[in-house]
Amino acid sequence: MEGLRAENARLREQLAARDLELARLMARQRALEEQLAEAGQLVERLDYRLAERERMSRMSRARFVLLEQQASRLLKLYVAIHRLHEASQREQVLVAIQEIVINIIGSEELALFRVDREARRLMLVTALGVDAERLCSLVPGQGPIGEVAVSGTLFLAPTPPRAGDRRPDAVSACVPLRMGGQVHGVLALFGLLPQKRKLDEVDIELLTLLGEHAAPALHRADLLRLAASSSAMASGRAA
Incomplete structure (x- = not known):
């Protein structure tokens, strides 16, 4: 146990x-x-x-x-x-503007207008990649281009058109060309290049800067042309 x-x-x-x-x-x-x-x-x-x-x-x-x-x-x-x-010639200024729009902004369709206040018309100065005939009868206040000529405010399309769009209102941007506080012209961009989907903030700054410099450059070229013409006439009379 x-x-x-x-x-x-x-x-x-x-x-x-x-x-x-x-x-x-x-x-x-x-x-x-x-x-x-x-x-x-x-x-x-x-x-x-x-x-x-x-x-x-x-x-x-x-x-x-x-x-x-x-x-x-x-x-x-x-x-x-x-x-x-x-640039000392108007054609050189226009070529420089075109190169800026093509190579920096990204559009091969553009037109530049001069505001003729006496005739109340927008005179087409140059056009590239677009039908110039449909742009020869614009007036201030008509469409995006005419409205910018009056307001002096940069216009940007909410949905930029593609290159080749032939609609009358197919405008990507309209830039007022200012000098001395007045709008002397309008630069219109139409279809953008295929790789360019929209205009960004940098594009807006570039277009604004272009709008400030284009009109004075064109005015200077015109003055140089007038001066050269006057000098030639004076030389002819002296001879």
């Missing part, structure tokens, strides 16, 4: 030891699970930070490319504006 009680005591001790070991192992398991959960959360945070850094890096690269493009366009515009003011 004593032997049986001793064996039972020994078994109970072994069972208690096993229970303790099991409890220890379960506590260890819970600790490991908590550590694993914390590690998972850390990995998620690191993945998020890495993804955020990659996103910021892509945005920085895209911003850098955009700034490079804008700087290149501004440099081209600076050179073109310089040519505009260096």
Whole structure:
């Protein structure tokens, strides 16, 4: 009997030891699970930070490319504006304006008008890539071009037309050509090039700058032509 009680005591001790070991192992398991959960959360945070850094890096690269493009366009515009003011002939000024619109803005369809206030008409000075005949009878206040001649406010179409659009109102932008506080002309851009979906903020700044410099450049070329003509006439009379 004593032997049986001793064996039972020994078994109970072994069972208690096993229970303790099991409890220890379960506590260890819970600790490991908590550590694993914390590690998972850390990995998620690191993945998020890495993804955020990659996103910021892509945005920085895209911003850098955009700034490079804008700087290149501004440099081209600076050179073109310089040519505009260096031109001594009206034809040279018109060619410089066309090059700005084609190479910097992105349209091969344009027309430039002079405001004739006495005749109350818009006189077509030059046109490129469009039917000039449909542009010879415009008056101030009529359509986007005529409205800009009166208001002196830059017009931008909400949805610019594509190149080749022959609708009468297919105008992407109308730029007032100012000098001395008055509108002396209007530059109209029609269809944009295929790769040009719309006019952005930089385009608006460029067009505004062009509107400020084109009229003085044309006026200067006209004065030089008149001066050269007067000098030639004077030389002829002297001879």
